Amino acid sequence: MSARKTRRITQRIEQNLTDFAAGFKLVFRRWQYVVTAVIVFLVFTFILELFSSGTGELKLLFAGISLGEKAQIMANIFLRSIGLAGEFSLEAFLAILISALQGVIGGFLAFVIHEKRTRPKTCKVNLAKDAENASIGAIAAVAGAGCASCGTSIIAPLFAALFSSSGYVLSVVFGWLMNIVAVVIAVLVMINLGKESLKYGK
Amino acid sequence: MENKTRTIILIVIALLFIGVVIFGMTKKDSPQGEVIAWNDNMTMGSRDAAHHFIVYTDVFCPYCDNFSRVLEENTEALQEEYLDTGDVFLEYRMTDMISDHSENSTRGGEAAYCAAEQGKFWEFYEAILAKLWDDYHSKGIGTSKTSPEIPKLDDEYYISASDEVDKDALKTCLDEHQTLETLKSNTRKASRLVNGGVPYFAFDGWTGSGFEGNWSTVKAMFAAGMK
The missing domain is CATH 1.20.5 (Single alpha-helices involved in coiled-coils or other helix-helix interfaces)
Known part of the structure; x- marks a missing residue:
């Protein structure tokens, strides 16, 4: 790659990050969007924790047990998801990172939806595209959660059915791939939404 | 468009x-097949109990360790509320299903079957899990797909785990791979019955995999299985 091309790419990345940072400041100085981001973050960590701990807890929520028992299971999952129970691991860090990215995306989306409604003709923002990309990232994150051979991955039964016992090894690789896809998509959507939010601040 | x-x-x-x-x-x-236990020495409770609950496990599987430690910490409640009442017959089916990820899995499984041959499975299992917890799992080693792996353990690690097991007999059993075929054949059977890795629970009408909960989760699992 030529030096000129490299410089152009670097400049573009710098510009995007500067715009994102300005958009971030614009949106998250308002408490409503901070609250939205926190709620999305908590919901997302809960979902990731639920899906990454195998099918056991998920199936218990649909089993014929009492509401009290189900509430207790949900409380346990919630405590683990916010780090008050369980142990720290790279998976836990990834789950928190992906949830934080989704939280910021949630805050941006709430801001853009609000501004689009109140100032529909100010500027053109392709919200549907961002929302779709954010959803794909979220699905990838959930699909990649858990440890297949330990019986704590939602995709393990499918891989085991398709590839027998070697499916567990494959689903570990697939899980990692999905985690990377989830982070990359979330970062790209977040930067894009940050830039688009800035349009409403001008 | x-x-x-x-x-x-x-x-x-x-x-x-x-x-x-x-x-x-x-x-x-x-179908979990015949409701007779694969190994009588790996069971708890009465065979005439109303429900036969099966746990597919692996000595080196961290989530199996979570489950077993919760049971151990609540042995009294387990005994009084489920086993003594004749509600539950609990069976462990030892496998080396995570041998693709843990080089110790097969040897650990062999040792567990060796201890079972002496009628000391529970003593051995409790001791080896406690030892693994102290040496590795509590330090974040061998606890997930991304944590550092437990190094290759020598036979002495298993032999010295419990004073209640006949150490000489365990050594001979391991040296001669007396239980390897049983372990491998049970793992093959288990991989046809397990849906989603270990620990896998087949509690009558309720099945599930993975465990990160506590005693209230176990109670809910038992309740779901007894429905």
């Missing part, structure tokens, strides 16, 4: 994902 295509693709991805989740949750579990 482009937006429409994107929406269709997104819907297809979402439907595929929902399909995978539903498949995982509702996939008809293989």
Whole structure:
């Protein structure tokens, strides 16, 4: 790659990050969007924790047990998801990172939806595209959660059915791939939404 | 037009994902077969109990360790509320299902079957899990797919785990691989019955995999199985 091309790419990345940072400041100085981001973050960590701990807890929520028992299971999952129970691991860090990215995306989306409604003709923002990309990232994150051979991955039964016992090894690789896809998509959507939010601040 | 295509693709991805989740949750579990225990020395409670609960496990599986430690910490409640009442007959089915990820899995499984041959499975299992917890799991080693792996352990690690096991007999059993075939054949059988890795619970009408909960989760699992 030529030096000129490299410089152009670097400049573009710098510009995007500067715009994102300005958009971030614009949106998250308002408490409503901070609250939205926190709620999305908590919901997302809960979902990731639920899906990454195998099918056991998920199936218990649909089993014929009492509401009290189900509430207790949900409380346990919630405590683990916010780090008050369980142990720290790279998976836990990834789950928190992906949830934080989704939280910021949630805050941006709430801001853009609000501004689009109140100032529909100010500027053109392709919200549907961002929302779709954010959803794909979220699905990838959930699909990649858990440890297949330990019986704590939602995709393990499918891989085991398709590839027998070697499916567990494959689903570990697939899980990692999905985690990377989830982070990359979330970062790209977040930067894009940050830039688009800035349009409403001008 | 482009937006429409994107929406269709997104819907297809979402439907595929929902399909995978539903498949995982509702996939008809293989019948657990005969309700006789694979190894009488790996059971708890009365054979005449109303419910036969099976736990597929592996000595080196961290989530199996979580489950077993919760049971151990609540032995009294387990005994009084489920075993003595004749409600539950609990069976462990030892496998080396995580041998692709842990080089110790097979040797640990062999040692567990060796101890079972002496009628000392529970003593050995409790001791080896406590030792693994102190030496590795409590330090974040061997606890997940990304944590550092437990190094290759020598036979002495298993032999010295419990004073209640006949150490000489255990050494001979391990040296001669007396239980390797049983372990491998049970793992083959288990891989046909398990749906989603270990620990896998086949509690009568309720099945599930993975465990990160506490005693209240175990009680809920038992309640679901007894329905």
